Amino acid sequence: MLLACLLLSYGISCEATSRRKTIKAEDVALTPELVSKVAINKTVVITQGTFQSYDFVYNWVQHLAALNISQYLVAADDLKLVKALVKADIQCFLAAPPPSANQRHKPGRRNRRRQLEPGVDRASLISQISHMGFTVVFSDNDCVWQRQPFKYFAKFPHLDILVSSDLLTMHRGQRVKEELDPFAADLNTDFVMVRPTPAAQRFVDHWAAALQSTQSRPSRQSRQGAAAAHVRRRMLFSGLLRQGHEETFDLRGFSYKGWNGSVPFGVLPTEYWPSGRAFAGDYHEQLWGNRPFVAHVNYMGTRAQKRHMLREYGAWFEAWPQFYHHPGGYMLYEPNSLAHLLRRTLVAHEPDAKLRWKANLELLQHQWAQVTSAFAVAHALGRALILPRIWTGYRAFCNIEAAWARHPVHLPAFGLYHIANMERALPEQEYGPHIPFRDFAFLTRRGLPSTATFLWSTVDIQVCRPEDQPCSSRPVAAPLEDRSRETYLIPGNLTDEQLRQALEGLGSDKVLRFTGITHAFGGFVDPAATARFRRRLDLYHWPVTEHNMSGSWMGIWPNVVNQGEAAWPVLEHIPRSQRAATQP
Known part of the structure; x- marks a missing residue:
């Protein structure tokens, strides 16, 4: 009975364990073979989360499935989420080895910092997969995918990085056939596409290393610590690309060469990639005149x-069936x-x-x-x-x-x-x-x-x-x-x-x-x-x-x-x- 309770607490039923062998960290590691298995046209879509965000991860996966997008992987920050995802037949890997027994009972500063600063792991994940030779589309688990964006990305083969922003102002119509936004607000790394070019790989490596070197003591309040890490990750990404950047413009919209002119990148338009209050929900199409590709509900509270x-x-797709059955x-x-x-x-x-x-x-x-x-x-x-x-x-x-x-x-x-x-x-x-x-x-x-x-x-x-x-x-x-x-x-x-x-x-x-x-x-x-x-x-x-x-x-x-x-x-x-x- 005790074993059954422990298994259920990890989201694994006894029936599931009888059909599957015990999950080990090395069995769900990030490898080139795993990425090759799911990638289509050398492109893979990634999100990340902990077991506490399982329902958001589940909703994210269901939206991709509704669009017939199968080239995705979920980077699980803990083994408990891995077990729940395996049970739900969701493609995933363990983003980092599980903590040791001593760390599990007495979480030290390193564990708390890693929990509060997923941006470090995010940059490292993008770097690892990019060096495997794949295009990485990273999307936060509170993003809502409403249309396939891959054909849109294909319009800009000359850009190594396409990233959303926190811009709230609509710029469409100011220039003929504009397709990209100006670099006028902080870039939002909760949705970013990185191609496996040498310039982009060097930049992402530098971004990940800079995040590691700028870590500060984590806050005692986990929400404050996570928010601070989120802001630092975005500001560092934006600041690096802003260093010596040059603006160009053609019929496809704005484009830039950032990080001292070495990385060509573009800012995804707010109309198609709304963030926070720019996403008006059921009024979005009425306000902007189009349906977004991916909407991100950040800055909307808890x-x-x-x-x-x-x-x-x-x-929203419900991860827990009991939501529909109130006695x-x-x-x-x-x-x-x-x-x-x-x-x-x-x-x-x-x-x-x-x-x-x-x-x-x-x-x-x-x-x-x-x-x-x-x-x-x-x-x-x-x-x-x-x-x-x-x-x-x-x-x-x-x-x-x-x-x-x-x-x-x-x-x-x-x-x-x-x-x-x-x-x-x-x-x-x-x-x-x-x-x-x-x-x-x-x-x-x-x-x-x-x-x-x-x-x-x-x-x-x-x-x-x-x-x-x-x-x-x-x-x-x-x-x-x-x-x-x-x-x-x-x-x-x-x-x-x-x-x-x-x-x-x-x-x-x-x-x-x-x-x-x-x-x-x-x-x-x-x-x-x-x-x-x-x-x-x-x-x-x-x-x-x-x-x-x-x-x-x-x-x-x-x-x-x-x-x-x-x-x-x-x-x-x-x-x-x-x-x-x-x-x-």
Whole structure:
């Protein structure tokens, strides 16, 4: 039993180990034979990750498979990821030998530094594979491949390196038939193509050696250390190419000779290789006029935020099947009263900008009031809440042209919700039971398993108030016969116990769709449950104030306060900077 637990902890089942021999580091090493086996036209696509990023690696691989790209390899930073990838039949190799027993129990500075600075390994990997005679396309595991880029690369055979950038401004159309961007921002080595030319090999070798020599003491905070390494890797790469670089231009766009004029390189256009806020998701084609080849969701917060955003955009393949099987079932609701609030945010020539800003805050606060009631109903019924789209009339796209002219727009969920806190396992005695949630695209996402029977069994729940007709004051669900879909009418302002009683006949195989969610919940019977729920909800939205409206990357944050429309109002939000030390 102990052995089985250990195997499962490494992502390997007993059945898998009976079919496969024990995986050793030397069996999954990077060799020319391995690269030759997967490469096509002497080109190989590489990504890198640890077991903590397995779901991102899995999503990356599935996007490549959807494009019929098979010439890829995953560089695993730990043996645990190797075992999980082998089990999933994903081509991989171990980027470095596993730590010794002493290092495993007592991680020293060297292990911590290597974990925090994958850029050192990245440069070394590109160097190793390049010296084997292969073209290397390195892509971070949070890149979303949407089109095959190889024909595009073939347009520039005279360039040894093609690399994405952090440029946010659209340059297309400024010059005739422009295909490449100017060297006007830091280069982003999270997507880079390196051809096996002597000049490129010498440059990558120097880049890797320079990274090794500039290592600093790792930060105690792993996130800060990783961020510092990421910035240092990019700045060093950009700085080396900027040394004595020369600009040229032809009908194929900008091109340069960097590193004292010895390495010809080009900067991939932002329209096709968007990075961070330049990737507008489902609005990208509308804004830029084309579909990107590869989109990189860097600078978009934590892994939880990136994951949820990609789910909303329909760009996520679930690595864990249990995501589609919540034992309590699912519920969603139809947002109401949004039309007039949306119209108020679209006054194009409003002389007082504060009125439009205020209208947008009212729009976001109105949506937060509804989702608060929905969380309470989901809490009472033990169901997972499928979040609705969030709409805004004021979304910051920095300096991307034409972004302000197309509103209202869909706001990624992490613009209003603190996704990491919503996923975190908080102590139940203080915050009440966890409330699972899903993205608004959950029911329509590709890759849904055939066993997801809830897709064909949605039930409408209409919430009425006592003054409405017909509306019973008894906490029961009255069926409505003259409907094309199974529909029930329930009174509003029910307690948690009354809600469970009214809907107890509807099983977890049915998705409950509520209308009039604002008036559905009247409060908890237990006052202690009320306090716990309010403490939980206080952590579910961004802690911002009127003087600090940049709590997330998208830049539009209201100070959420009580909404009188809600039957069960939300407590006034206290900014973190003003809370006592004992407050969450």
